[in-house]
Amino acid sequence: MATDTRARIMDRSLELFARQGVAGTTVVEIEEAAGLSPGSGSFYRHFTNKEAVLAAVVEREVARAAAERETRIGTPERLEVTYRRTFDELVRLQPLIEIVAREGRQRPGLLEPLQRILAEGGARAESTLLAERMERGEVAEEDAEALAAIAMLALVGHHLAENFFGAPIGADRERFVETLARMVRGHAF
Amino acid sequence: MATDTRARIMDRSLELFARQGVAGTTVVEIEEAAGLSPGSGSFYRHFTNKEAVLAAVVEREVARAAAERETRIGTPERLEVTYRRTFDELVRLQPLIEIVAREGRQRPGLLEPLQRILAEGGARAESTLLAERMERGEVAEEDAEALAAIAMLALVGHHLAENFFGAPIGADRERFVETLARMVRGHAF
C-alpha cells in the first residue's frame, strides 16, 4: 500500500462521486474510504484538491472506455448482439455517466470526452454496421445516420430509465432489443 | 412584493437548483436572486430550510406537468405531431429533469412522481395512440407496448443528448421525428 494509494483514492472517489456527487463528498470521506486516517490531510499528498481527483478519474475512465470501443469497431455481427453489447458498455460506463451528468454543466471540460465516446464511437460504429447490412439488403434505409442515431439513443434512453428508476420502462431489455432490431431492419412485423 | 415572495423564491430556486445543484446553491444566493437582502435570514421566514424549497418546487412542477398531460390524452393525431409535442414537453420539463437527475439518488421520494409522469403518462399515451393506429392498419405490431417504449425512450434520449451536449447527436429534431415515425409505422423505407 505504497504508491497505489493514488489509485485507491481514485477508485473510491469514482464510487463516492457517482453516488453522492462531488460537492456531496468530503475529503474526509475519501480518506476514510481509501484506508487513510480520516481528518488527516493525507489526501493532499496525492492530489492538490478534490477537483484534481475528479479530473484524473474522469480522464482514466474515458481512456478505458475508448480503448474498449476500439477493439470492437469493424467486427460485423447481428444487430441484436450489438445492442446487447451496447447495454453492457453503458452499464460499465454508468459511474462515469452519473458523474458527468451531475457535474458537466459547471465543468464543460468534462463533457467533451464523453460526448466524443457516445457520438463518434457509438453513432459511427452503428452506421457502419448499418451500411454493411444495407449492402447485403438486410436493411433498407436512405438515411442510415438518423436510423442509427434513433437506435443508439433508444438504447441510451432505456438504460438511463432502467438505471435511474430501478426498473425498466415499457419493456425489459430483451424484448426491447428484439423489437428494436426488427424496427431497424424495416420488417413490417 | 408581499406574499408572493414565496413564489419568487420557488421560481429562482428552480433555476438555481437546475443550474448548480442543491448543494451548490447557497441560501444567500437564493435570497439575492429572489430580491431579498443577501445574508439576511429572510429566506427562513418562508421555508424552514433548503430541503423544504426543493420539495415544494418539485411538487409544483410535477403537478403542472401532470395537468398539461391530462389535457392531451385521448386526442388522436399524427405520430409526427405527437413526437414534436413530446419534445416540447421535455423542454418544459427540463429544469425538473435536471434537478431530479442530480438529487434523486439521495432523495428517492423525488423520483417517484417523475417516473409516474414519464412512464404512465408517456408510455400509456403512446401505446393508446398506437392501438388506434393498429386498428386503422397504419401500424402493424404485435407488441405495441415495446414499440411505444422504444419511440418514447428514443425521444427522451435525443432530448437529453441535445440538451446535455448542446448539440443533437446523429440527426436534428425534424429528421429524427420523421425517421422515427416511419420506423414505428413499419414502412420498409
Next chain:
DNA sequence: GTCTATAGCGCGATAGAC
C-alpha cells in the same frame, strides 16, 4: 415581512513531527 448582526459548525486545506 424584512432587515442587521452573529452564533455555530462542518469543511477544505496547511504545518510540522515521525
Next chain:
DNA sequence: GTCTATCGCGCTATAGAC
C-alpha cells in the same frame, strides 16, 4: 508517505430591532 493538530472560511440558521 502517513500521521496529529489546527487554522480559517463560508455556510446554515437564529435573535431581535424596525
